[in-house]
Amino acid sequence: MPSAEEASTSTANDAPLPSFRSLGLIDPLLDALSQLNFTTPTEIQSSSLPPALAGRDIIGVAKTGSGKTAAFALPILQKxxxxxKGLFACVLAPTRELAYQISQQFESLGAGMGVRCCCIVGGMSxxxxxxxxxxxxxxxxxxxxxxxxxxxxxxGFSLRTLKFLVLDEADRLLDLDxxxxxxxxxxVIPKxxxxxxxxxxxxxxVAKLQRASLSNPVRVEVNEKYSTVDTLLQYYLFIPLNQKxxxxxxxxxxxxxxxxxxxxRTVHDAQRLSIMFRTLGFQAVPLHGQLSQSQRLGALGKFKSGGRKILVATDVASRGLDIPHVDVVMNYDIPTHSKDYIHRVGRTARAGRSGKSITLVTQxxxxxxxxxxxxxxxxxxxWPTDNEEIALLRERVxxxxxxxxxxxxxDAANGRGVGGGRKRRRDDQGGRGGGKDERDRDDDVVEAGMPRKKSKGRR
Structure with a gap:
């Protein structure tokens, strides 16, 4: 099989983007796209759909939020x-939340075709x-x-009839070992x-995985510069470690x-800060790998719907998730890797909207x-600060x-894990790949709810 360098290449340019119809999609998919208000293909979609519909393997290199899911879902649904007949396609994703999001998009795009989709992740029965x-x-x-x-x-379950395999966020899949x-x-899947x-x-x-799994692929690369968007205003706050x-x-x-x-950076801090916010009267909810799957989905649902204004999360929420209308991203811990920073702040300033990021920086x-x-x-x-107001907050914080x-x-003394339920064997990334298999019950989401006391510094 050819290497990535030998694979044929298709790179997006500044030419006007075509319509979904001109790319060769069938009417049921065009109707679904119209109902979802997908009017114009993104760069990755317009570049990858023609070779994919022609039956070629695809290497797609594009940042989060570029429309990658539709880029691979549409040709699969058309075929x-x-x-x-039978089990037709399998999509591998690095996190449970991303897997659910991909499954929902398949169901939305294939609604007029009667497509049946199944999401298989850890933390569920x-x-x-x-x-x-x-x-x-x-x-x-x-x-x-x-x-x-x-x-x-x-x-009775196998992948012997599989026609399509998708590896989404492949760099993240391999980062997680x-x-x-x-x-x-x-x-165990057909060659x-x-x-x-x-x-x-x-x-x-990723290049090694590509050589092992793809045949004569077309490489589609857009947004080659790995950077943040222009509509994002980026700030830092320089503080002593003990005043974070x-x-x-x-x-x-x-x-x-x-x-x-x-x-x-850690599950412990995500849980600890969410309790602090609750104590101080803020509406917050935690999201991390030691919550049950129903808790994680519940937390995301409450944040997306506006029921909670603050989501305190580990990097489980940093990639792939489409969370609309996030105004501000704060980095309590500065990421060790620059690409993790870019993924985190990419949760705001999406689809042309503006947004802010603020990173706490210690000595x-x-x-x-x-x-x-x-x-x-x-x-x-x-970021400008008011030292007098910070001093007033210190005692309550x-x-x-x-x-x-x-x-x-x-919670620890009573045998409860950080999610508030009984201790569970960990499955941070969805099965034995991310730790021991987790067979937990579907607890209600842990909410950072009613305040215990009002903050003196609260406006």
Whole structure:
């Protein structure tokens, strides 16, 4: 098989984008696109659809939010219309939330065709999933670990009839060390198939996977410069490490009417900060890998609907998710890798809208800030602060911090995990690929709800 360098290449240019009809899509798909208000193809769609519809394998290199899901879903659905039989396509995604989002888009685009789609991820009942697989879906969207569980343990389930394999966010899949599981899956699917590999970056691991799984691919590359959008205003706040919490609360307090995502490096901080916000009277909800799947979907649903103004999340929410109307992204912890910063702040300023990002920088983070600025090609501006107001908040924030620590200690002492339920075996990324298989119950989402006390500094 040819290498990435030998693969034929199609690169988007500045020519006017064609219509979906001119790309050769059938009427049922055109009707679905119209109902979803998809009027004009994006660059990745207009570049990849013609070769995909012609039966070629595709390597798609494009950043999050560029319309990649429709770019691979539309040719699969069109071929399914022409040849409707059995399990037709399998899509592998790195996180549960992204898998659900892809599944929903397949169902929306294929609504007029009667497409049956099944989402197979960790954190949900294996038995219920086995029943869903027995109903012969056309498309399976899965995290690699849980799909491999079913291939090994679910009687009657196989991928022998598969016509399409999609590896979405391939760089992220391999970052999470799903490589050995993907190798297992590749061994049990037909060699005669179409394969689409989509990735934000072409790492050496992705190039190796491409050589192993694709045949004579067309490489479609758009948005080659890995950067942030022009409508995003980027700020930093330089603070001592021991004042991170009070400065974060100050920022949220001063932007209280906005929809905010706060990114942390650890599950512990995501949970601790969400309890602090609840104690101080803010409507916040946590999202991280140690919540059950129903809690994670519930948290996303409440944030998307506006029921909660603040989402405190780990990087499980940084890639692929389409969360509309996020006004501000805050980095409580500055990311170690510049590309993670770009993915995080990409949750705001989407689809031409404006947005803000604010990164907390301590004395230990200066080099990381400079590295990020070099990658994005611009200097961040210093966010203005009111030292007197921060000082007024300090006592209440310290008290809220003690409440959060005590509550988490009580949960641990009573055998409850950070999600508030009984301790579960971890499945952070959806099956054995991201940890031990998790067979938990569907707890209600943990909400950061009614305040315990009002903040003195709250406006």
């Amino acid at each position: 399914l219309w022409e040849e409707p 294996m038995m219920d999933q086995a029943v869903a697989l027995a109903k012969k879906p056309h498309v399976v969207v899965a995290t690699p670990g849980r799909l491999n569980d079913h291939l090994e343990n679910t009687k 799903f490589g050995p599981i993907i190798d297992k899956i590749l061994k 005669e198939r179409s394969t689409y590999l989509f990735s934000a970056t072409m790492t050496t691991k 919490d009070v400065n974060l609360i100050y920022l949220v307090n001063s932007l209280a009417q906005n929809s905010i995502i706060i990114f942390t 230990y983070d200066v080099e990381l800030l400079q590295r990020i600025e070099a990658v994005i090609g611009k200097k961040m501006e210093l 310290d008290e809220a911090g003690r409440v959060a620590v005590n509550e988490m200690k009580e």
